[in-house]
Amino acid sequence: MTPLIEFRNVSKIFSGGLLNRKQTVALEDFSMTIEDEPPLITAVVGESGSGKTTIARLLLGLERPTHGEVLYRGRNLTTMRGKARRQFLHDVQFIFQDPYGVYNPFYKVDHVLTKPIAKFKLASSRREAYKLIETVLETVGLRPEETLGRYPHQMSGGQRQRVMVARALLLRPKLIIADEPVSMVDASLRATILSNLQELNEKFGISIIYITHDLATGYQISQNMIVLYHGSVCEAGNVEHVVQRPQHPYTQLLMDSIPRAVPERTWKRDSTTANMEKPAAGHVGCKFADRCPQVMAQCNESQPPFYRTDSQRIVSCFLYSNAPILQRDGLNEVFVSQ
Amino acid sequence: MNEVALQVRNLQVHYATARGPVKAVNDVSFDLHKGEILGLVGESGSGKTTMGMALVGLIRSPGKVVSGEILLNGRDLTSLSVDAYKKVRLEEIALIPQGAMNSLNPVTRIREQILDGPRDHGIVLTKAEADDHVASLLHKVGLSPDVAKMHAHELSGGMKQRVAMAIAISMKPKVIIADEPTSALDVVVQKRVIETLQDVQQELGASIILIGHDMGLMAQTVDRLGVMYAGRLAEIAPIRETLIAPRHPYTRMLIESLPAVIEKKPLRGIAGLAPQLLNLPTGCAFHPRCPQCFDRCITETPDFRMADEGRWVACHLSDHQ
């Protein structure tokens, strides 16, 4: 069967500013395939400006690639209309970061649940629709009588986000794009929402692309992980490999910077200076070179390819040039697929 | 180290609403020791941000400091007039407010914004003195002196946050309140900014209250930790002991709900919802969500009591020692 989603050498470049034609590379030459089976959770981890949100928006068709294509069942996403697009909107759902902005303050929260049912004809009567709604609300641990009939401002951020998870489930999609779904939610509720997502994957067979800056939660719920830096993939593969034995200097930096809730002080002082600028289009060499404690001359000359350092991992770093090279569009080969 | 920089006694900060007063801070007492970093952690409705604002006298109608004391340098700040407080603010106690990096003036240069504080306090500097002052402040927060000439939009998030820090320390206060100073920053920048804060503390010999919601950040940064829930302090203790053996169930569950990177484990959140301050549960505000709730918890609000040397808890379980 044609893969559900395919990214083929996708690049996204934003030209900013009126006077200076400075271009920012949000995403560079990114390729990935998402199959129907088996349903997997893939974490896309990076800082702001890494390109992770760009991937989400490209996946949903909210942005067009500057180069390359995004395909849904073999068809170009940007040119899809009518029935095919409708099918896409059904198969691919989303959970956005801001649990308030996604609600139209004029309507009760029921609106975000009834609208998709109406649009996608999931129920033939009002009664049936509400039954469906009650089922999904209960699946995510909300009580319908406490949720329905309320306005968004009458609920907490965590509750609103859970309603959005319920909404995503409503359509029984093949794929859910979760873009920082818990970063604006209280800590005590995060675990609950994330375990809801895990349940959607395990019990309902839905694949999830979990986009986050938080490596720890990415690790907890996903099978595969992609680490992005300034629009390029640094490291990717089986999440156990990437997190337990990080090889890319950036991944290592991330791991060291995560503050752990443990009695020992694991944060160590380091003296590297951080360069905050984003590289402009046309930047030569590895994007991380100017922050890298192990930078070599080669790093400034060309972008390192994907080195496959074990069967389920690639690292884009010249430190590992002994390992075999994997084609950029072969990213999926290192992913867990059971 | 046991000298006290700031004392809070039975502070009550209420907000008047159409449906009655909301007790955002409800009878909170604690000490800030000289030279320490005290963390104040809590979720929505815990009152931690209100606490920070109250300490620097920035509570405005419909909010009001109803009762209690804030003792700094032998004076009760709650008795100060608005003008008197203005003088104390920035000189003796300063706030780096939540979202500070977004409240930098977009039109004026950084230099002007840093000099605003001293100017308001009637300090007159020659151009050379002003330049020096700004340059040294920027240096203290790890920024290049060139930043003085820049505007806010030219700076990254981490740099803006450090400018906010520079503004707060421009008059060398001895107490600094930092409210979520790293919330919009990524992990790597966060670490740098916190390290800067610690450097600043060392240099000024100041004491810091760090307000936030990230237990991990607290674990790696603070000396002691206060946990707030529904406007009250649930627990306060040295950080190591809090992490090794938390006394309050809320603290324990908060720590457990955090994902670890050591190994995969089932994710455990805290069931239930944050309480509505206008409709607080009877007795202990946490009891509906507490797995160890028993009869007394439903009827009687636990007092904030010393459970051990340097540890205070508000929980009936601790009374049953």
Next chain:
Amino acid sequence: MSTGPVLSSAQRGLSVHSESTWREQASEVGRFLRRNPLLVAGLVLLTLLFLFAVIGSYITDIKDAQPLAARPLLRPSSEYPFGTDKLGRDLFATIVAGIPLTLRVGIVAGLIGLGIGTFLGFVSAYYGGWVDNLISGIVDVGLTVPGLMVLIIIAIAFSGQLDVNDMALIVSALAWLYPARVIRSQVLTLKQRPFVEVARLTGMGGLEIIFLELMPNLLPYLAASLVAAIASAILASIGLEALGLGPVDSPTLGMTIYWALLNGAVINRWWWWWAPPILVISILFNGLFLLSMGLDEIANPRVRRSL
């Protein structure tokens, strides 16, 4: 920077009740009215005017608003509370007749102006591109042209043949420009909110999103703009009428002023001729203005001066 932390929804303790008693609802309304004194003041003034016109129409005969209904230049008395003018019109009847006529011009022109302006503003902001450029271009140019001059020219071209409805149409020709610009900027802001993207991803089309998602959020704003549009339409029509360019046969407020000025009412100290229409007009405008400010406060709580 704000002067206090924003209370989280937990702290605001918002009630869950979806059914409230009659008493609770009444006290909600009471509270609402107390918090919006400007709105209430405006409504009160307009209601008084409305009552005056309604009750007045029962007391007198509208036909007396025409010339030769009574002896001319009578001072106010119990028979003729506002006296009569030089042509023998009963001025009380004239005012009572004039209020609804003037209001009609304002409301019709205001509605048409706002309707067209809103629609174009929405379309322009939502679709962007060349549609936006075209509409914004027309609006920007149109707004720089002195409106009253254009109206005067049009009115002169049709002078003598106008009735009240024609007045409304003429005034509305320009009344849509300002709402179009203002609504456009509101929609541009709203468009950024995530719920619009959610709507699009739920399969909703452009017009559906405009009418079902965006417009309901602008209702308080639209109401405030409508009142402002009505007020400016009335002002424009009174202006034209006072210059003599209005419907000559109708006893509108502006025409009354025209006749009064034409016949030298001020110089001759026939105060009962020129004072009532001016008084009525100022009550009308004060009412509309207060109402619009009150609605503005609801639409944009930051503008709020009370509480």
